[in-house]
Amino acid sequence: MDPHVQLSAEQSPKTTAEVAGMRNVPYREAVGSLQYASLGTRPDITYAVSVLSRFLENPGRAHWEACKRVFRYLAGTKSLRLTYGGEQRDLVGFTDADGSMHEDRKAISGYAFLIDGGAVSWASKKQEIISLSTTESEYVAITHASKEALWLRSFIGQLFTPFAEAIPLNSDNQSAIALTRDHQYHARTKHIDIRFHFIRWVVEDKKIKLVYCPTEDMVADVLTKALPSPKVKHFASALGLL
Numbered sequence: 001m002d003p004h005v006q007l008s009a010e011q012s013p014k015t016t017a018e019v020a021g022m023r024n025v026p027y028r029e030a031v032g033s034l035q036y037a038s039l040g041t042r043p044d045i046t047y048a049v050s051v052l053s054r055f056l057e058n059p060g061r062a063h064w065e066a067c068k069r070v071f072r073y074l075a076g077t078k079s080l081r082l083t084y085g086g087e088q089r090d091l092v093g094f095t096d097a098d099g100s101m102h103e104d105r106k107a108i109s110g111y112a113f114l115i116d117g118g119a120v121s122w123a124s125k126k127q128e129i130i131s132l133s134t135t136e137s138e139y140v141a142i143t144h145a146s147k148e149a150l151w152l153r154s155f156i157g158q159l160f161t162p163f164a165e166a167i168p169l170n171s172d173n174q175s176a177i178a179l180t181r182d183h184q185y186h187a188r189t190k191h192i193d194i195r196f197h198f199i200r201w202v203v204e205d206k207k208i209k210l211v212y213c214p215t216e217d218m219v220a221d222v223l224t225k226a227l228p229s230p231k232v233k234h235f236a237s238a239l240g241l242l
Contacts, residue, residue, distance in 0.1 A: 110223025
């Protein structure tokens with residue numbers, strides 16, 4: 001997606017002529033095809049698909065142009081495939097949030113989990129709350145990612161050998177990482193729903209280990225916002241798309 005174009009409901013058809021012009025456009029079918037690809041082997045388009053899916057009821061010309069742009073990106077990278085074994089590494093996670101840049105002021109959470117250099121689980125989802133700070137957005141994103149980490153830890157442990165060490169979960173926000181370890185009262189964080197403090201118990205139980213990761217190396221960044229093409233391709237490679 002074009003990082004300079006903000007899609008919104010304001011771009012949906014409003015006049016009879018605009019509605020008629022979009023009547024025969026296969027927008028739903030196109031987005032459905034993209035969703036199939038994003039769920040199967042193309043985590044690099046997951047954010048774009050999640051945004052395009054918001055306008056299925058009444059897509060406008062701008063939404064259709066953005067959809068075609070994703071298809072052009074896939075056509076130019078059709079040789080990419082998820083590849084495992086490039087590096088021998090146990091389960092590792094990355095989580096990120098984009099802040100509150102959308103029209104409804106709700107941040108986007110994204111996470112990706114890799115084994116042996118290839119992604120095995122990923123998601124891009126709008127948060128259900130309106131965060132009052134970047135730290136809160138990142139903290140909520142970490143909590144959502146930790147639930148997936150615990151499920152993967154249990155699933156893989158039952159199939160193979162149980163994990164002896166905590167799963168590293170990378171975040172690019174130092175404040176959010178500190179908040180997971182700090183149980184003291186803070187006026188600026190007292191409003192955060194208690195369910196999001198679940199991550200504190202997980203860290204204390206040594207099932208997950210929060211690790212700081214610089215933004216330029218944050219793989220989950222591609223799951224939370226539209227990025228320039230070079231960055232998308234860089235993170236696609238980091239997800240194991242080779």
